[in-house]
Amino acid sequence: MTLDTNQPQSGETPETGDEGVSEFLRDTSLFLAPDPLIMNNHGVEDRTPLEEESLAAEKDPARLEIVRERLLAGANESFDMLESMGAAPGAKWGDCVSAIFTASGDLSLASTGGVVIFCNLVQYPIKFINKYWTNEPTVGVREGDAFLVNDARYGQAHNTDQSMMMPVFWEGKLVAWVGATVHEGENGAIEPGGMPSMAEQVWDEGLKMSPFRVAENYTLRRDIVTFLQNSVREPKLQYADMKVKMFTCRRLEQRMHEAISEFGLEAVVACLRSNLEDTDVEVRKRLKEWPDGTVRHSWWTDGTLRENAMIKINLALTKRGDRLIFDYRGSSPEFTNRSNNSLDITLKGMLAQLFLTYIWPDLPRNQGVLAPIEFIFDERSIIKPDFGTPNAQSMMSVFTSWSVAQVCVMKYLYSVPDKYTRVIAPWFNMINTFLFGGVTQHGEMVGNVCADINGMGGGALADRDGQHSCAPIFATMADLGEQEFMEEEMPFVQLVSKKLMKDNQGFGRQRGGMGYQMILALRDSPVWGFMLTAIGSKFPNVPGLFGGYGCPTYPLCRISNVDVFEAMQSDPSQFRYSIEELMNERPFAEGKYSTHPMFMPYSLAERGELYMIAQGTGGGFGDPLERDPEEVMRDYQEDLVSEDVAWRIYRVVFDPETRIVDEEATRSARDEARKQRLDESMSFEDYCADYVTETPPANLPYYGSWEDPAMVYAGSPDRYYPAGQVNPPVVMPNPLEVKIARLERELAEARQG
Amino acid sequence: MNVFITDALVINLEKETWHCRGCDAELGSARENYKSFLRVRPRNPQDIHAPIIDKDRYEFTFAPDPEWTRIVEYYCPHCARQMEAEYLPPGHPPAYDIELDIDALKAQWADREALTEPAIGPAFVPPQHHHRKGGE
Ligand SMILES: [Zn+2]
Numbered sequence: 001m002t003l004d005t006n007q008p009q010s011g012e013t014p015e016t017g018d019e020g021v022s023e024f025l026r027d028t029s030l031f032l033a034p035d036p037l038i039m040n041n042h043g044v045e046d047r048t049p050l051e052e053e054s055l056a057a058e059k060d061p062a063r064l065e066i067v068r069e070r071l072l073a074g075a076n077e078s079f080d081m082l083e084s085m086g087a088a089p090g091a092k093w094g095d096c097v098s099a100i101f102t103a104s105g106d107l108s109l110a111s112t113g114g115v116v117i118f119c120n121l122v123q124y125p126i127k128f129i130n131k132y133w134t135n136e137p138t139v140g141v142r143e144g145d146a147f148l149v150n151d152a153r154y155g156q157a158h159n160t161d162q163s164m165m166m167p168v169f170w171e172g173k174l175v176a177w178v179g180a181t182v183h184e185g186e187n188g189a190i191e192p193g194g195m196p197s198m199a200e201q202v203w204d205e206g207l208k209m210s211p212f213r214v215a216e217n218y219t220l221r222r223d224i225v226t227f228l229q230n231s232v233r234e235p236k237l238q239y240a241d242m243k244v245k246m247f248t249c250r251r252l253e254q255r256m257h258e259a260i261s262e263f264g265l266e267a268v269v270a271c272l273r274s275n276l277e278d279t280d281v282e283v284r285k286r287l288k289e290w291p292d293g294t295v296r297h298s299w300w301t302d303g304t305l306r307e308n309a310m311i312k313i314n315l316a317l318t319k320r321g322d323r324l325i326f327d328y329r330g331s332s333p334e335f336t337n338r339s340n341n342s343l344d345i346t347l348k349g350m351l352a353q354l355f356l357t358y359i360w361p362d363l364p365r366n367q368g369v370l371a372p373i374e375f376i377f378d379e380r381s382i383i384k385p386d387f388g389t390p391n392a393q394s395m396m397s398v399f400t401s402w403s404v405a406q407v408c409v410m411k412y413l414y415s416v417p418d419k420y421t422r423v424i425a426p427w428f429n430m431i432n433t434f435l436f437g438g439v440t441q442h443g444e445m446v447g448n449v450c451a452d453i454n455g456m457g458g459g460a461l462a463d464r465d466g467q468h469s470c471a472p473i474f475a476t477m478a479d480l481g482e483q484e485f486m487e488e489e490m491p492f493v494q495l496v497s498k499k500l501m502k503d504n505q506g507f508g509r510q511r512g513g514m515g516y517q518m519i520l521a522l523r524d525s526p527v528w529g530f531m532l533t534a535i536g537s538k539f540p541n542v543p544g545l546f547g548g549y550g551c552p553t554y555p556l557c558r559i560s561n562v563d564v565f566e567a568m569q570s571d572p573s574q575f576r577y578s579i580e581e582l583m584n585e586r587p588f589a590e591g592k593y594s595t596h597p598m599f600m601p602y603s604l605a606e607r608g609e610l611y612m613i614a615q616g617t618g619g620g621f622g623d624p625l626e627r628d629p630e631e632v633m634r635d636y637q638e639d640l641v642s643e644d645v646a647w648r649i650y651r652v653v654f655d656p657e658t659r660i661v662d663e664e665a666t667r668s669a670r671d672e673a674r675k676q677r678l679d680e681s682m683s684f685e686d687y688c689a690d691y692v693t694e695t696p697p698a699n700l701p702y703y704g705s706w707e708d709p710a711m712v713y714a715g716s717p718d719r720y721y722p723a724g725q726v727n728p729p730v731v732m733p734n735p736l737e738v739k740i741a742r743l744e745r746e747l748a749e750a751r752q753g
Numbered sequence: 754m755n756v757f758i759t760d761a762l763v764i765n766l767e768k769e770t771w772h773c774r775g776c777d778a779e780l781g782s783a784r785e786n787y788k789s790f791l792r793v794r795p796r797n798p799q800d801i802h803a804p805i806i807d808k809d810r811y812e813f814t815f816a817p818d819p820e821w822t823r824i825v826e827y828y829c830p831h832c833a834r835q836m837e838a839e840y841l842p843p844g845h846p847p848a849y850d851i852e853l854d855i856d857a858l859k860a861q862w863a864d865r866e867a868l869t870e871p872a873i874g875p876a877f878v879p880p881q882h883h884h885r886k887g888g889e
Contacts, residue, residue, distance in 0.1 A: 190854060291758075291861065293853035300842060302821060310821060310842055321856075411851055415758050419874035423760075462873050463759060501804055504815070526759040538818040540802070540840060544758035547835035549824070552802035555813030594804070595813040614815075622760050623835040644803065674833035681792035681828055684847075689821075691795055693844030699820065700842060707846050 014280025020416060032210070033387065035156050042348045043371045044276045045104040045127075050175070051273045058270035067263050067271040068364070071100055071109055074255025077386060079111035082180055082248045085616045087138050087240035089486075090117040090347075091638040092182030094375060094478035098248050100256065100272065101126055101165075101177040108272040112367040114743025115355050115475045117349035118181035118599040120367055122163045124155025125211040126177050129165065136498045139213060146215035146246050150187065151208045153387060157346050158394045159205055161189055163215075164245035166551045168256045170265055173491035176272060178252035180245040185448035188232040191393060191602040192447025196392050198601050201336040207231055215246055216665045233437065233447045257738045274360050280370030283647035284322035286360065287372060288314050294318045295408040298330075300704075302539035305393055306340040307735050308694070310539065310713070311340075311382065312704025313400045317408040326351070326405065327376040330709025331728040332397075334385040341385035342394035342401070344377050350402045350474065355601030357476045358427075360420045378712075378724040382703075396535055399429040402473060403542050410545060425459035425466065425512060425545035425619035427473050430598075432554055432615050434520065438528035449516075451481030452615065455498075460506065460548060460621035465631070466513030468500055489526035492605075494518055494575055495564065501614045503642050505635075507649045509627050510619020514640060515615030517579050530605050532556055532613070532679040535597035541616060548620030555595040556613055557583050560590040563608030579612045579723040624649050626672050629661045703730065754862060757871035758851065761829070761836035762787055766859050767834035786849045791836060793826040794795040798840075819843075 047055070058064060078098040090096060096112030101107055103125035110119045128347045129147055133139040135484035146166045163181040167174050189196040189206030199205045209229070214224050220242055226243075229235035260268050294316055301311045314330035328689045334341050348370060355369050363369060377384035382397045403426050409424050433455070437447035456473060457464035471478050482498045496519035506512025522528050535541065536541055536554055543550040557579055567574050567588060574587045586593055598613065605611070629652045635641045637659055646652045651673050682690070695717045696702035702713045705723065716731050721727065763772040764783045771780040781790035793836045804814035806880050817868045826844060827837040839847055 031780065033786065082872050231823050290778070291756075291849070292857035295852070296848045298845075299840075300849060411759065414760065414871065417868060417872045419872060435882050462871070501805075503803075507801070519828035537813050538821045539842070540798075540817055540822065543840050544838055547827075547837060549801055549838050550840055552815050553804075553813070553817045554813075555806075555815065557806070557811075580805050593810070595811040597813065648803070649801070674828075677794060677826070677828050677833045677835070678792060681794035681826075684786075684789045684791060684793050687793040687795065687825070688846070691844065692846050696845075697820070697843055702842070 015137055017595070030723060031130055034124070035131065038124055038131065039155070042367070042375070043366055044106050044343070046637065047273065048104060050269055054266035054269035054275060057266045063263070064274055065269045067259060067267050068109070069273065070259050071271065072112070073254065074252055074259070075100060075111040076113070077255070077451050078248045078251045079114050080242060081210040081251060082182065083113070085244045086182055087237050087244065088182050088184045089448050089451060089481070090185060091241065091244070092479070093454055093481050094179060094475055095183040099178070099179045099254060100252060101179060101595070102272050102276070103131055103176055104270065105177060106276055107367040108275045112365070113477045115181070115352045116365055117157055117346070117474055118161060118163065119689065120349035120352045121155045121157060121177060121345060122165060122179045122181060123367060125149040125163065126165055126179070126403050128154055129211050133211070141167050141174065142216070143167070144217040145213050146214070146249060147211050148214045148242070149209055149211040151210050152343055152346065152391050152753065154210050155345060157349065158392055159194065159648045160185060160392070161208060162209070162241070162302040164242070164247070164249055165211070166246070166249035168253050168255060171688050175265060175269060176256060178256065180248040182245065184237065184241055186232050186237060191531060192233050193435035193449055193531065194447070195435060195449070195533055197339055197531070199390045202388060202390050205390055206341070206741070214242065218246070218250060218306045220246060222351055225349060233445055236444070241527050244326050260283040263297070275364050275366050276368040276371070277491060279363055279366055280371040283360070283369055284372045285481055287319065287322045287324055290319050290412045291620060292320050292485045295411045297404050297407045299543070300405050300539050301340070301401050301535050302337055302537065303394055303535040303597060303599060304340045304732065305396060305533055305535070306338060307732065308597060309701040309703060310537055311397070313397065313404050314705055315382070315401070315404045315408055316709070317405065319412060322372055323374065324372065325374045325376065328381070328383055328401065328472070329376055329723055330705035330712065331378065332382040332704035333712055333714050333730050334382050334389050335381050335732060336389055336729045337731050339390040339393040340391050340396035341382050341391045342398035343391055344375065346394050346398050347383050347401050348375060350398050350617055351405055354402060354405055354409065355473060357420065358406065358424065359413065363419050380724055380726065380729070387676055389751050393533060395431055399473060399520065400541070403427070403429045407543065407545065422461050424461050424551070425493070425506065425548055425621045426542040427459045427509070428456040428512070428515065428542055428551055428616035428618050429473050430536050430541045430616055432515070432598065434518070435531040436490065436492065436529065437531070437535060439526050440489060441524050442489070450486070452482050453476040453481065455516060455615040457506070457515045457616055457618040459545070459618035460508050460510035460512050462621060463511050466506070466618040468513045469498070470513055486589060492520050492522045495575070497610055499577065500640060501578070502580065502720060503640055503645050504552060504614055504617050505550050505645070506544055506549055506617045506620040507624045509622030509624065510548070511620050511627070512544070512551065512618030512619045513633070517580070517610045517614045518613065519579065521608050521610055521612055522736055523565065523607060526606050526744060529602050530600070530611055531602040532598055532600040536616070537597040538551055538700070543620035547623040547667050549624070550619050551617045552613055556598055556600060556611070558594050558596065558612070559588060559591045559610040560594070562588045562610070564610055564678070565608045569609070579614065580587050582610070582612065607694070625651060625673060629666050631652070633659045633661060674743070678739065754867045756858065756862060757868065758869070759836070759854070761834055764858070766862055769848055769855055773833040773834060775829055778829065778831040783853070783855050787851065788827055788837070789845060792830050794826045794828070796826055797822040800823050803842040850880070
């Protein structure tokens with residue numbers, strides 16, 4: 001499959017020219033699904049007449065910059081409000097954002113902190129409201145209204161997030177929109193916490209709020225609030241954060257009104273519009289500096305959250321002149337009864353985040369950054385699923401798709417003379433954390449997620465190691481939260497918290513930032529459960545860069561049949577403060593020790609049994625044999641690497657007592673290792689002849705393309721289809737039924753003797 | 754003129770050739786996949802990411818599953834510098850990861866000054882601290 005870059009790509013289909021037909025269809029529509037004209041266009045809307053007038057009237061860039069700084073101060077002020085007042089754990093740790101949109105709905109100005117992808121996606125529900133509710137007699141859009149949305153298919157990252165949108169009027173005319181988004185957590189899905197991996201249908205995913213009005217005259221409608229409270233496990237949270245988001249929007253509206261009073265409507269409108277257009281122009285200019293060509297990279301996610309499966313994300317990134325084309329064809333087909341699918345808009349929003357935080361962090365945070373960028377997907381693929389396909393766990397595919405893009409972009413960026421940030425190895429990309437649900441020590445029912453979701457390790461740079469458990473890929477300024485604060489509200493304790501895990505390293509000349517371990521246990525609750533929704537227990541989640549290695553794999557480790565609180569009371573010396581020691585030394589004689597993939601459906605917990613995981617490490621950069629031996633010794637001193645890794649990976653010869661490096665012996669050991677590399681390697685031709693196969697291994701449940709991106713596998717070598725035309729579609733069996741069938745087979749064999 | 758394409762690979766524009774950045778050795782035509790000029794070694798992923806917990810007792814050990822993962826290492830045939838470590842399902846074809854338009858690259862660099870070192874980008878400057886003691 002080749003890409004013709006001479007043909008402009010257009011995602012839009014023309015609207016019917018016949019007004020009479022359109023009107024008839026509008027009046028007789030039974031159901032207003034997401035509008036493909038809105039959803040398929042990630043670019044900037046055409047200028048409105050007011051924008052034309054305003055840009056003609058306001059030409060002084062210095063004045064527009066003053067207006068911009070004023071609006072940004074308002075956005076940041078409202079973000080601080082959202083973060084300080086928000087009741088959801090996500091809000092407290094920065095998993096939220098506030099932003100200003102043009103009257104047409106384009107994201108023009110996001111708060112400096114917070115999650116860009118959230119507000120990038122809010123453009124879609126605003127455009128839906130503009131198109132369908134403004135002139136709808138039963139709805140309408142008036143000053144003092146507030147609208148709410150959480151259905152990802154109308155424009156959200158996944159439906160655990162809730163966005164509020166408020167129109168900004170001036171002298172009776174709609175002149176802008178403002179919005180606030182929070183990762184709320186609980187949403188009434190089949191499992192608590194808002195991210196149900198057990199969802200097999202979209203109706204298992206909880207609340208499905210298409211954009212609808214929840215407030216009039218700046219007052220929440222109590223009938224609607226009551227309905228929403230009844231639909232979720234955390235009624236207090238639902239009400240509290242609707243109020244918080246509304247006051248955040250009101251503060252933004254107030255700052256908009258003040259700016260208009262001071263600078264005039266035209267200056268504010270011109271500012272919002274030029275933000276978008278200037279960013280678009282600047283991005284095209286910067287893209288011209290990249291080399292032309294195609295960079296390819298694939299990665300595999302190793303599970304659906306219900307079973308392990310090898311799921312391909314395939315990317316060919318083509319750059320020509322000022323155009324950049326993300327071609328994701330050849331990726332896995334959609335899983336019609338699993339929640340690991342991601343909408344294409346979610347991926348586009350994540351890529352806005354890639355550019356605005358990792359490539360051009362100096363650019364204003366708006367959607368103009370994506371205007372010059374084009375996308376190609378296979379229909380009904382895991383990153384462009386059908387309307388009826390679940391997407392509650394979109395992170396499982398969108399984070400990998402993001403990392404694949406990060407690697408490709410770095411391969412373009414390295415040679416560019418003028419950079420705005422540095423080339424970096426892949427950031428760790430998976431949510432190695434616990435979700436929880438149940439009744440707290442205060443008698444309240446809750447369902448949410450630990451802030452350790454933000455503890456992803458940073459990638460290594462050309463001249464610097466990555467940062468340990470630093471920030472999530474979706475928000476560079478987020479917080480890990482205070483464990484003690486959590487324990488005041490929740491009935492579980494992290495016995496080991498934020499202790500970096502030895503040898504959990506992305507090896508390289510510069511190593512990746514490492515991940516910490518979490519060892520937790522339930523203490524006092526009448527009913528409580530944990531759940532885990534991550535992948536990467538068989539195939540790692542991220543690679544390294546330019547000869548560096550990626551992260552290892554991660555399991556869930558458990559010790560059941562023990563009450564660790566009793567054990568620590570009777571004999572505190574039994575306890576061990578690392579997963580490695582607890583699992584290898586097995587200090588609790590009666591304990592049952594087991595390992596599992598990083599996905600676990602919501603399961604009730606017993607008091608004092610141990611759940612243990614580690615955060616992931618970022619990728620390493622460059623050849624590990626070139627790592628400065630003193631840096632290996634520093635990691636050894638800090639207990640980040642063992643003697644084994646110092647020798648096996650880095651070939652450092654040293655005295656373990658004094659940590660003094662034998663430089664001569666190290667040099668010759670490294671030379672010997674290089675000689676071994678050449679001795680044990682082969683030519684590329686021989687490798688392809690002897691080690692590359694025509695089809696995926698028969699024992700691997702494989703999804704996506706192999707060599708040819710136009711053809712995809714759907715679980716086995718005999719299920720091979722043109723991409724986008726997998727028929728029958730992928731439907732996974734219930735893992736419990738698979739297990740029962742296996743046990744029945746074994747039982748039958750045993751009975752036969 | 755040399756262009757630093759990756760941390761390990763350089764393209765010489767006049768000769769249109771890939772070179773090792775470690776030892777300067779000429780590898781082959783820049784219009785072809787650089788991997789075809791390198792030495793290749795398939796690795797059991799557990800030789801790199803070794804089990805952290807006892808592999809005789811546990812199914813998942815922090816080490817990748819060799820039936821699901823192969824690490825393919827690429828070395829300079831002269832100095833053995835590791836240029837890429839590619840993670841693949843066993844048997845999967847290696848990616849043709851960097852396919853540049855060499856004519857466009859030459860045109861682009863015709864207007865640029867040659868670099869003697871790769872441009873690693875702006876240095877990190879910590880922002881000024883605003884909350885000084887004494888309210889300055
Ligand atoms: Zn070399």
